[in-house]
Amino acid sequence: MATCNSVASAATEDNCPICFDTLATKRILILHPCMHRFHHTCIMFWFESRPTFEKSEFTCCLCRTVLKRPCDEKGELVMLTYPMEEKGDKIDVDRIRNTISLVKLWTVISGSLDKLKDDKKNAQIGNKVDEFIADIDEETVKLQERQKSTEIVFVRKTLSVSSKVRKLFAERRLRQRIIASAFEVVRTRGQKRALEQKRVDAEEAFEKEMEGVAVTARKEFRQLCAAALAAAAARNATAAGQARQRSRAVAKRSAQTNNEQQPKRSR
Structure with a gap:
């Protein structure tokens, strides 16, 4: 190229x-x-x-x-829209100023995806070449990945500032130190197996707790996005209503002007 x-x-x-x-x-x-x-x-x-x-x-x-x-x-x-799907793990969550920017990005992408649906429909009706439609399909996949990435970053940012997560990590470090100290004094294989199982169980419990925090963050993000979409729809409906009112007002004034001019023309 x-x-x-x-x-x-x-x-x-x-x-x-x-x-x-x-x-x-x-x-x-x-x-x-x-x-x-x-x-x-x-x-x-x-x-x-x-x-x-x-x-x-x-x-x-x-x-x-x-x-x-x-x-x-x-x-x-x-x-x-920011190419988040290409940055992956390289995204610096600290540069994301607040969750509002992520929600806004998600809603912007949502609007772009809706437009792509219309573009594809119109392209098919207009008998556009296959390359034209394939380009729309590729853009759709790209934006869908980008939209997923906004949720991933939101969750990562939420976890990075969560007091619950900090507490979980502190408790995990304490458990690890206790188990490590215990390994130094145990002698029998049975005791070592029991300690190893205790360590595995503790890690599984930690991962489960972390996943619970992540699930809550994902739910929060989706609720914020749904609210943003609803607000945008309400604004669009209001704007459309105002546009119709202006159009009717213009038509009314035009009709009044024509009615006022008719007697003058007849005289």
Whole structure:
């Protein structure tokens, strides 16, 4: 694949400047304010490969203009989401400022997944090429993994600050010291087997307690996400209602203006 720096002169309006394939074969993303057009997948890979996921890092790979807003062909805003599924265990949970940011990310991804469903349906109705639909399927899988990762990070962050977890680890260290000391004084094989079994049982109990804390954290995260989705749906419904009211008001004023002008025209 050609690099972004080397393709500016060779690119045309009908081809993606990154992969050189025809733009129509996949979803298109338009960068504002420079208005350069790319395959959604290609330019997203460019953004997500930046050293840090900061707005100042999001620049057009052709002209280096700082991105203000990425839009699809309909002019609708396309949300950018942190590539958490690629970071895996390398994610620094301390950099996640609060759980609100994780819940917001989850809900943004949820909205993107809903849009992808609509895009795929419209693509099938519009008889788009197989490559176009496959691109949507790949993006869907990627975002689903990204959404799962937000929950994983939430749980990890919750465990890292949980007083219950700190207590469990303190108790575990104490048990380990006691058992280690006991091993130093026992003599018979039976006593050693009993101590080893005690150690195994203690570890299993510890793991069970930790899993219980993790399960509670996952439930909390899902409840927060469900509440955020409900709030977003309520806001959208309110906005739609207000838009309908404005539309009716405009239509009413227009009708009144026409009625007022009719007598003047007849005279």
